[in-house]
Amino acid sequence: MKGRWLLAIAVVLLALAFWLTRTVDNRYIYFSAYAVLQYVVLATAWNILGGYTGYVNFGTGAFFALGVYTSVFLIQAFAAPLLVQIAAGGLVSGLLGLGIGYLTLRLRGVFFSIATLALAVVLETVMINWEYVGGAKGINIIRPAPGALFENYVQLLFMVMGALAIGAVAVAWFIEHSRIGRGFAAIRDNEEAAECTGVPTLKLKLLATTVSGCLMGVAGAPFPYYLSFVDPGSAFNLSYAVNSLAMPMVGGTTTWLGPVIGAILLGTAQQLATVTISSELNLLIVGVVLVLFVVLAPDGIVGLVGRLVRRREA
């Protein structure tokens, strides 16, 4: 029942976005809205592993960039259309998630996090030395024509990322409201007890790394067309790892809504700061907000609101 309402809201949001592309022409709006929506996908993806299951991934950049470079490769080799790029980006990053899961999930806590951090470094080194996809100096990508529906390609990308964001949130919602979500939470709370309560912990953790990695790759796949230029520095940017961790923490990690709120707040703040103050200030803002939240509201905005509501009821 609640799910049907959310579906209706999602359809309305998409329709509104489409209407926006009919009425507002300012390209910059779509350009920055895309960035915010991309963070909705990344934060939601991170949260499936980090928030639900409790395994902190510092390697978001690796999964994102793998999606980016999968697209670059497909554009270079086959001039593949955007939808194929997205599907392939998701598939490849999902497989990376599965592989990393197999290799590292026997590591607990901080050791898993360090391994994901190392993964990003390794993968970046590979891309720097792979000339076919641009190597260290990067590669220019020529956007195709936007098609009949849209004025320009950025509007089209904005709509695509909007749909992907809704898709990612739907996946998170489904997990949260299924047996799987409860299994994830049991793993996060106490892995041994979960295993002894019949939860197939290894299988579920692999599912979490795969789904999380897949969504990150999906978020990265449209990136080459978005910037028209890809180099390892931008694809593997540290800000992806920092933001996709900070946004769920600020919004709240235990529900699907937390990462969405965090991504919209922090993402918008960064977009505004880039224009009005300086583009260097972005991560500083994220850092300060993150510290404040970790100290003052460890359950994030969702937890904070929940606490206030309960206090009023009591």
Add this chain to the structure above:
Amino acid sequence: MAEPLLRVENVVKRFGGFQALGGVTLSVEKGERFGLIGPNGSGKTTLINCISGMLRNDDGRIVFQGRDVTDLPAHRRARLGIARSFQIPRPFGSMTVIENLEVALDYAARGRAAGDDHAAAALEILKMVGLDGKARVVSGRLTQIEMRQLELARAMAARPSLLISDEAMAGLSSSEVDDLLTILFRLNEAGTTVIMIEHIMRAVMRFSERIAVLDAGEKIAEGAPADIITNRAVERAYLGE
């Protein structure tokens, strides 16, 4: 003779150079109330870790319901019907009490539990252990004693044919011990085999039909409670020469 519910055959467990279990053999009949005692460090918890699958034994076999489960991971054994409570409570701290039980009903008892109404089933179990008033409380906020009750309730929610209770009574008052014994007796009457690990002798002696005694990783005695009390080896293990 009928196949026992659980057969532990010559189970050896080493931690580095330390041998925690030196070839323990015992069997538990279906429907039995089995006590496992021994001084601190004698290997009781290691043994049940091997039975429940949290640890893999280095040698020997564990056979449950006629099936060799030695190589099965813990969650598969839980689904087959082996449930345990932990000595130091390990609640799913972010979940409410009733959600803790629902994990067990969703996973361990899946396909075996009768009925689909998990919430009602969970509430019934909570009533049995006396936690129904706390069903909606986040389990991380419970008192130590309530957490112990939750441990037992969660194990019961797994609908086990074998329930292993690891020192569920430590730190309880004598009336609380009696309450817990009543619950375990009732559970046993309903057909669940129970292995009780306990330091409270009054409780184990009253509860168990048969008792095994571990000392330094070896089984030194086994028998009816009355025989165990008078056993010389047991006396030596507990009191020294």
